[in-house]
Amino acid sequence: MNSTIWLALGLVLVLEGLGPMLFPQAWRKMIRAMTQLPDPTLRRFGGALVVAGCVIYYMLRSRTGG
Incomplete structure (x- = not known):
């Protein structure tokens, strides 16, 4: 890595x-x-974090030319 x-x-x-x-x-x-949150709410929250992380990674990666 x-x-x-x-x-x-x-x-x-x-x-x-x-x-x-x-x-x-x-x-x-x-x-x-x-x-106490229902599973679908936790899944949406987790999915949003994954998408946000991927977007940040993509933005940084494209900005640095990697």
Whole structure:
């Protein structure tokens, strides 16, 4: 894997870790609320995140000429 993928993975881990590190109670409450959502809603949310990630990847990839 090239360094760009490792950079992206590192940024994802930093962003994912900020919630529980800075706001543990709010993060726990959000996770608890998400467990109550129906499966179709979670699937739509997950799908939207995947599409957003692919769009960002495509935009960065086309901008850097890779």
